[in-house]
Amino acid sequence: MSxxxxxxxxxxxxxxxSGGLRPVRRLRAPSLRALAWCAAAMGLGLALxxxxxxxxLRIRMAIPDLRYAAxxxxxxxxxxxxxxxxxxxxxxxxxxxxxxxxxxxxxxxxSGMGCLRDWVAPGxxxxxxxxxxxxxxxxxxxxxxxxVLMLRRACPLRPNxxxxxxGLSAAAAAAAxxxxxxxxxxxxxxxxxxxxxxxxxxxxxxxxxxRLLARSA
Amino acid sequence: MTLDRSLSDAMAAAQxxxxxxxxxxxxxxxxxxxxxxxxxxVRPEAVDDVVQDVLLTIHRARxxxxxxxxxxxxxxxxxxxRAIDGMRRAGxxxxxxxxxxxxxxxxxxxxxxxxxxxxxxxxxxxxxAVAALPEGQRQAVEHLALRERSLDETAHLxxxxxxxxxxxxxxxxxxxxxxxxxxxxAGGGSEAGPGRRDGGTRDV
Numbered sequence: 001m002s003x004x005x006x007x008x009x010x011x012x013x014x015x016x017x018s019g020g021l022r023p024v025r026r027l028r029a030p031s032l033r034a035l036a037w038c039a040a041a042m043g044l045g046l047a048l049x050x051x052x053x054x055x056x057l058r059i060r061m062a063i064p065d066l067r068y069a070a071x072x073x074x075x076x077x078x079x080x081x082x083x084x085x086x087x088x089x090x091x092x093x094x095x096x097x098x099x100x101x102x103x104x105x106x107x108x109x110x111s112g113m114g115c116l117r118d119w120v121a122p123g124x125x126x127x128x129x130x131x132x133x134x135x136x137x138x139x140x141x142x143x144x145x146x147x148v149l150m151l152r153r154a155c156p157l158r159p160n161x162x163x164x165x166x167g168l169s170a171a172a173a174a175a176a177x178x179x180x181x182x183x184x185x186x187x188x189x190x191x192x193x194x195x196x197x198x199x200x201x202x203x204x205x206x207x208x209x210x211r212l213l214a215r216s217a
Numbered sequence: 218m219t220l221d222r223s224l225s226d227a228m229a230a231a232q233x234x235x236x237x238x239x240x241x242x243x244x245x246x247x248x249x250x251x252x253x254x255x256x257x258x259v260r261p262e263a264v265d266d267v268v269q270d271v272l273l274t275i276h277r278a279r280x281x282x283x284x285x286x287x288x289x290x291x292x293x294x295x296x297x298x299r300a301i302d303g304m305r306r307a308g309x310x311x312x313x314x315x316x317x318x319x320x321x322x323x324x325x326x327x328x329x330x331x332x333x334x335x336x337x338x339x340x341x342x343x344x345x346a347v348a349a350l351p352e353g354q355r356q357a358v359e360h361l362a363l364r365e366r367s368l369d370e371t372a373h374l375x376x377x378x379x380x381x382x383x384x385x386x387x388x389x390x391x392x393x394x395x396x397x398x399x400x401x402x403a404g405g406g407s408e409a410g411p412g413r414r415d416g417g418t419r420d421v
């Protein structure tokens with residue numbers, strides 16, 4: 001490396017990077033950023049609350065597996081968001097991705113228990129199921145988008161993993177937000193639909209979000 | 218001050234806009250990143266590309282560094298990912314697909330597996346052959362050929378004349394050439410020593 005004339009490519013790059021250096025605002029801790037996103041999702045839930053049937057919600061929450069399914073969805077949304085923000089910062093352990101597995105098992109397991117107990121609930125109609133589907137997709141999309149935009153400010157070195165976690169978080173948050181509006185118990189056909197939509201959101205995030213994040217990394 | 222502490226301080230200053238500290242940081246990172254990339258298994262000719270990728274990523278991700286945490290793990294995470302990216306790119310690039318025989322027959326640039334052993338064997342055989350030489354010839358070979366001393370120095374050290382040294386060296390080389398040339402047939406026996414073949418190998 002010559003000190004006077006910057007002849008080597010490394011020297012030239014170092015000069016050009018340090019030449020136009022601007023101060024940057026240090027990114028807040030991943031946990032704080034995850035909390036901020038969860039607060040935004042909660043705000044969306046509160047905004048929707050006036051349209052919910054609170055009496056029916058109270059009755060449904062008295063049933064243990066519906067309660068655990070709702071709790072699992074909330075915890076999955078929280079832990080997956082935290083994991084997504086952690087994995088978006090270089091040097092943080094990728095094992096953070098394991099964090100939402102427990103809550104996700106609770107969420108899916110408790111929903112599954114519901115349909116074992118009541119295989120096909122009488123009165124489940126396609127129109128309602130279709131309504132849930134639209135709700136899940138419509139809520140997941142802005143939540144995912146907001147999350148991916150926030151994650152882009154960091155530097156996700158494993159963009160696909162981070163994007164999949166973001167998808168899981170958004171889908172779980174959408175499922176949690178769906179709880180006050182769900183007109184009936186979880187049933188097999190219902191659960192299957194939910195799973196398909198959740199899978200769809202995660203895969204779509206993994207593909208599209210992964211590319212978006214890869215460009216930022 | 219440890220390397221990690223000084224790099225961490227420099228990055229904190231760079232986040233605040235100190236270009237001088239940033240330049241110092243990036244320069245200090247160059248050998249560290251190259252070493253990490255090599256340890257990761259990046260081929261020597263690809264290390265420079267990885268280093269450049271890492272510098273660009275450091276620049277883009279500099280807002281994510283938290284000065285309360287150590288710097289080197291942050292840098293290592295970036296380097297490891299960029300090294301893996303580089304190796305994937307290299308793996309995707311087709312190599313000599315038009316000439317499969319050349320591809321199969323391509324020699325590795327690195328040392329051959331038994332090279333160290335062979336060199337040690339050669340050194341051992343040579344040492345044995347030199348030890349078997351008559352005293353004057355042995356001295357001539359050791360000082361003039363192996364230690365690369367001048368004739369004057371050797372004459373001073375051994376107390377022999379320069380002419381005698383030259384003759385001894387000449388005879389010693391002749392004897393060694395004969396001994397080492399016949400080594401495979403000799404079966405490694407040092408009894409076929411150079412000193413007893415003919416009168417021409419006598420010490421002077």
